Amino acid sequence: MRAGAVHAGTAAVAAADAGTWKLGDLEVNRLGFGALRLTGNGMGGGSDGPPIDRERAIGLLRSAVERGVNHIDTAAFYFSPLRSANELINRALSPYPDDLVLVTKVGPGRDPSGAWLPMARPEQLRGQVEENLRQLGRDHLDVVNLRRNGITSIAEHFGALAELREAGLIRHLGLSSVTPGHLAEARAIAPVVCVQNCYSLDQRTADANGLLDLCRRRGIAFVPFFAISGHRREASAVDTHDDALRAIARAHDATPTQIRLAWTLHRGPHVLAIPGTSDPRHLTENIAAGALRLSRADLDILDGSGTMDDPDGAGRSDGSDGQGSSKATA
Numbered sequence: 573m574r575a576g577a578v579h580a581g582t583a584a585v586a587a588a589d590a591g592t593w594k595l596g597d598l599e600v601n602r603l604g605f606g607a608l609r610l611t612g613n614g615m616g617g618g619s620d621g622p623p624i625d626r627e628r629a630i631g632l633l634r635s636a637v638e639r640g641v642n643h644i645d646t647a648a649f650y651f652s653p654l655r656s657a658n659e660l661i662n663r664a665l666s667p668y669p670d671d672l673v674l675v676t677k678v679g680p681g682r683d684p685s686g687a688w689l690p691m692a693r694p695e696q697l698r699g700q701v702e703e704n705l706r707q708l709g710r711d712h713l714d715v716v717n718l719r720r721n722g723i724t725s726i727a728e729h730f731g732a733l734a735e736l737r738e739a740g741l742i743r744h745l746g747l748s749s750v751t752p753g754h755l756a757e758a759r760a761i762a763p764v765v766c767v768q769n770c771y772s773l774d775q776r777t778a779d780a781n782g783l784l785d786l787c788r789r790r791g792i793a794f795v796p797f798f799a800i801s802g803h804r805r806e807a808s809a810v811d812t813h814d815d816a817l818r819a820i821a822r823a824h825d826a827t828p829t830q831i832r833l834a835w836t837l838h839r840g841p842h843v844l845a846i847p848g849t850s851d852p853r854h855l856t857e858n859i860a861a862g863a864l865r866l867s868r869a870d871l872d873i874l875d876g877s878g879t880m881d882d883p884d885g886a887g888r889s890d891g892s893d894g895q896g897s898s899k900a901t902a
């Protein structure tokens with residue numbers, strides 16, 4: 573997209589401009605939305621500011637959907653003292669549009685005070701699924717990701733979710749924070765429609781261990797989280813950008829953040845974006861980033877700037893995620 577188009581045309585740009593992908597039988601626009609930031613405060617990682625205004629959060633969700641966002645990522649454990657992502661989604665969007673796909677995740681949990689609990693045992697996953705059903709006001713969940721928090725084998729947990737899928741509580745299953753080995757383990761049990769891992773210009777474990785490409789070959793969506801916040805993770809957006817990234821952003825009349833997001837979408841047709849924001853202006857920019865078309869030369873420069881850092885640990889050979897249960901389990 574040429575200079576001026578991203579900013580001048582932002583209101584006219586729709587999430588559909590990024591193209592579509594099918595999660596099983598559910599078609600979504602590749603530019604989606606992550607609900608983590610709607611809780612405003614109280615989530616791990618230093619986000620301890622005031623809670624986002626409730627009406628503003630509801631307005632943001634409605635605005636996203638009006639502009640074509642039909643893939644929203646959430647979790648029952650996305651809550652702060654005064655806000656619950658699932659409750660906001662329910663309030664803002666139900667009765668839900670037919671084409672809206674809500675993706676939630678289970679495994680981690682928090683007690684009512686917000687303290688992180690140990691990874692759920694397989695027999696506790698049904699309770700977590702039902703908690704999501706209740707909060708979202710649905711009789712089944714479109715997609716449930718098993719978020720692997722430090723467990724080495726996912727077979728028992730994924731098997732428990734496969735049973736819930738068979739029982740009709742879940743339509744499709746996905747995984748989060750996994751290695752290619754975990755994906756193979758899960759696929760031997762039930763189909764996997766998406767993998768949600770930490771991935772950005774500065775965190776490219778999924779390139780190093782081949783997971784991103786493996787998902788493409790298997791027809792599985794790869795859904796990066798922290799694509800914008802990078803090494804700052806739950807705290808805030810990455811705050812420094814190298815000169816090459818700034819130059820590419822200027823050439824596209826875009827912000828460096830938009831280029832970071834657009835770069836992920838250029839990693840393959842199976843890559844979906846779920847940027848998180850509580851700011852309507854950023855929502856507009858993020859949707860517009862889905863319409864950016866980076867050139868081969870842009871991509872060569874950006875591809876050369878990445879690192880293979882592994883803060884999420886999904887590439888560790890021991891299969892641990894390198895983090896305690898007290899933080900960064902989103």
Ligand SMILES: NC(=O)c1ccc[n+]([C@@H]2O[C@H](COP(=O)([O-])OP(=O)(O)OC[C@H]3O[C@@H](n4cnc5c(N)ncnc54)[C@H](OP(=O)(O)O)[C@@H]3O)[C@@H](O)[C@H]2O)c1
Nearest residue numbers: 606607608797798799800801808809847848849850854902
């Ligand atoms: N599976 C998992 O384990 C896992 C883990 C973490 C997150 N997630 C999911 O992935 C989603 C994305 O991750 P995330 O929300 O943590 O991080 P992110 O999307 O990488 O970045 C969000 C941060 O970037 C800022 N931001 C957003 N748009 C911006 C823009 N256009 N310009 C400048 N700053 C911008 C936000 O602040 P403002 O609010 O000020 O815009 C916020 O600080 C989450 O919402 C959640 O649904 C999943």
